[in-house]
Amino acid sequence: MNAKPIHLSHVSHDFGSVRVLDDVTLTVRSGEFVAVVGPSGCGKSTLLNLISRYEQPSSGTVETIGAIRQVYQQDSLFPWLTVADNIRLGMRSVSPEAREQQLFELLTLIGQQDFAEHYPHQLSGGMRQRVELARALAGHADILLMDEPFSALDYQARLRMRRELVRLLQSCPCTVVFVTHDLEEAAQLADRIIVLSERPSRIQCELAIELPRPRDVTHPLVVDAVSQMLSELGLREDQTAACSIDSKHNL
Numbered sequence: 628m629n630a631k632p633i634h635l636s637h638v639s640h641d642f643g644s645v646r647v648l649d650d651v652t653l654t655v656r657s658g659e660f661v662a663v664v665g666p667s668g669c670g671k672s673t674l675l676n677l678i679s680r681y682e683q684p685s686s687g688t689v690e691t692i693g694a695i696r697q698v699y700q701q702d703s704l705f706p707w708l709t710v711a712d713n714i715r716l717g718m719r720s721v722s723p724e725a726r727e728q729q730l731f732e733l734l735t736l737i738g739q740q741d742f743a744e745h746y747p748h749q750l751s752g753g754m755r756q757r758v759e760l761a762r763a764l765a766g767h768a769d770i771l772l773m774d775e776p777f778s779a780l781d782y783q784a785r786l787r788m789r790r791e792l793v794r795l796l797q798s799c800p801c802t803v804v805f806v807t808h809d810l811e812e813a814a815q816l817a818d819r820i821i822v823l824s825e826r827p828s829r830i831q832c833e834l835a836i837e838l839p840r841p842r843d844v845t846h847p848l849v850v851d852a853v854s855q856m857l858s859e860l861g862l863r864e865d866q867t868a869a870c871s872i873d874s875k876h877n878l
């Protein structure tokens with residue numbers, strides 16, 4: 628993997644007369660887990676769409692190196708295909724000889740080996756998201772773009788999925804950009820959190836969290852990071868608490 632698999636330089640993006648992103652410069656290092664948070668409608672998904680090249684920036688440049696896979700909030704499994712066939716779809720770049728072995732490994736990794744021949748409607752929401760993750764990681768993704776992948780799940784299922792994602796990334800390392808509304812999720816998972824401002828969005832600040840994963844939601848650094856994001860987003864009731872997280876303001 629390259630040292631800088633994602634590099635955005637002075638990227639701005641307009642939809643018609645509406646400027647959504649304004650002069651965003653962002654580099655993501657190989658293997659880094661970057662979370663993106665910000666107010667609703669500020670352009671988080673647009674940022675992912677620019678990285679995936681689904682959208683072209685109005686100005687600035689986007690450079691990526693390596694295979695990109697995406698995981699969305701809505702599960703996008705094909706309902707007429709079994710779990711195994713859905714995952715096989717992600718393996719078009721894998722040789723036929725290696726495919727079945729990798730399928731078995733992925734099913735084992737997500738704990739769904741007994742459900743290979745089930746259809747998506749026979750699975751819970753959490754199980755479907757696990758299969759989505761396996762499909763995205765099949766065939767060796769270099770960059771994983773995740774757009775609120777766990778937001779449809781209940782709190783306990785989200786906690787389990789975070790743990791599962793950490794475990795999966797240990798087995799299948801890649802560079803991750805993870806959009807979420809859930810500040811706790813960002814603090815539990817990310818090496819670096821990008822806080823976007825209101826539209827037209829700029830990078831308001833970056834928070835680095837140097838703490839090994841898995842991280843407990845009650846760890847003081849996780850709690851501090853949530854507290855700082857709340858402050859940055861103007862959502863604190865009490866703005867007086869100090870924060871020990873290393874943060875960099877880009878305003």
Ligand SMILES: Nc1ncnc2c1ncn2[C@@H]1O[C@H](COP(=O)(O)OP(=O)(O)OP(=O)(O)O)[C@@H](O)[C@H]1O
Pocket residue numbers: 642647665666667668669670671672673674
């Ligand atoms: N294809 C499009 N055409 C026109 N406007 C768009 C398009 N896609 C997004 N927008 C607008 O751009 C803005 C940013 O949208 P985007 O989905 O990127 O925000 P977001 O931060 O991901 O939102 P949310 O947090 O609510 O999911 C919104 O005002 C949205 O209406």
